[in-house]
Amino acid sequence: MRALTIAIVSLYKQLSFVSSVFTNTTYPQYKTQLSYITKKVIEMAKDVEGPEGFQTRDYEDPPPTPFFDADELTKWSLYRAVIAEFVATLLFLYITVLTVIGYKIQSDTKAGGVDCGGVGILGIAWAFGGMIFILVYCTAGISGGHINPAVTFGLFLARKVSLIRAVLYMVAQCLGAICGVGFVKAFQSSYYDRYGGGANSLADGYNTGTGLAAEIIGTFVLVYTVFSATDPKRNARDSHVPVLAPLPIGFAVFMVHLATIPITGTGINPARSFGAAVIYNKSKPWDDHWIFWVGPFIGAAIAAFYHQFVLRASGSKSLGSFRSAANV
Known part of the structure; x- marks a missing residue:
């Protein structure tokens, strides 16, 4: 039609x-x-x-989400989505941190490992990107598949989720991350502390500014991809192309990890960094921990602004509507 x-x-x-x-x-x-x-x-x-005329656009933007919607607290769908975010983040941290620990065990020549043993940095990047692809695919229809406070923050700024939902998502994500890393420590108790616990920290030879910039740019790439992959305009234009939204999002995570693992271990997800820091609980990760909250949130905010107000020109449209209403 x-x-x-x-x-x-x-x-x-x-x-x-x-x-x-x-x-x-x-x-x-x-x-x-x-x-x-x-x-x-x-x-x-x-x-x-219909009798009221026709639209020249082949897509329809969803209305902005209310800033504060107290009615959400009475709906089971909100709590179901929060549970989905908790479980998804738990699984994400469990698989990925376990991959990191396993790689360090296999490549430690002092403990019987071999040079270039294990999956390597490429395999770690695939673990993070692949798990995001799987989990976003599984939870997108329930919670939106955020699995990352930075993604939730960016979508909140773009009026895609309410304040209540955003806060509950972030809490669930952080708790899920703690539990996921806790399982890793329970199953790898003899190796967990020895090999860094999968915690993020600034690598030797890099200053704070470099680490912060890496987190900002990396998170920008991720959140920008999220906006682009879920844009109703793109879905309408490319409806003949069977591309799943989780696929480019997972690839974005994969590519960012390849670039920034040597610098910060790649955060771009405050829950991921927070869960590992809590369970590992050493001074170095805590000293650098602010980078893994400030950087991703700045990157997410820039991505939201760029997509909504530059590419989609939402700001100019709103200003134009305001001027038209004022002239009536």
Whole structure:
């Protein structure tokens, strides 16, 4: 139905152009016929879309979410989504931190490992990106598949989630991360503390500014990908391309890890850094811990602003609507 409307609108625009050409040439006898055809096209479009007219856009933006929606607290769907975020983040930290510990065990030549043993940095990046792909796919229909306070913060700034939902998501994500890393320590108790516990900290040779910039840019890439992959405009334009939104999001995580593991161990997820810091509980990760909250939140805010107010021009549209209302 929507495709038919688009075709009718396109035909209407072409007829309008042809009508204007004939009006300004030596063929005025065709003006009446073209006007009649144009009128019929408009009526066809109204019949398709309804009596109030038709839309030229082939997509529809969802309305902004209320800043504070107390009614959400009475709905089971909110608590179901919070549980989904908790479990997803738990599984995410369990698999990924276990992969990191396993790699360090296998590559430790002093403990019987071999050089270039284990999955390597490439395998660690795949573990993080692959788990995000899997978990976003599994939870997108329930909670949106955030699994990251920075993603939740960016979507909150873009009016995609309410304040209540955002806060509960972040709490659930942090608790899930603590439990996930706690399971790793329970199952790898003899190796966990020896190999750093999967905690994020600034690597030797890098200053604070470099680490902060790495987290800002890395989180920008991730959150920008989230906005682009879930954009209703893209979904309408690329409806013929069977690409799952979790796929580019997982690849974004994978690519950022390849770039920033040598610098900060790659945070871009405050819950991931917080859970590991709590369970590992050493001074170095705590000293650098603020980087893994400030950096991702700044990166998420920049991504939200860039997508909503630059690419989608939401700010100018809102300003234009305000001016139009003022002139009425």
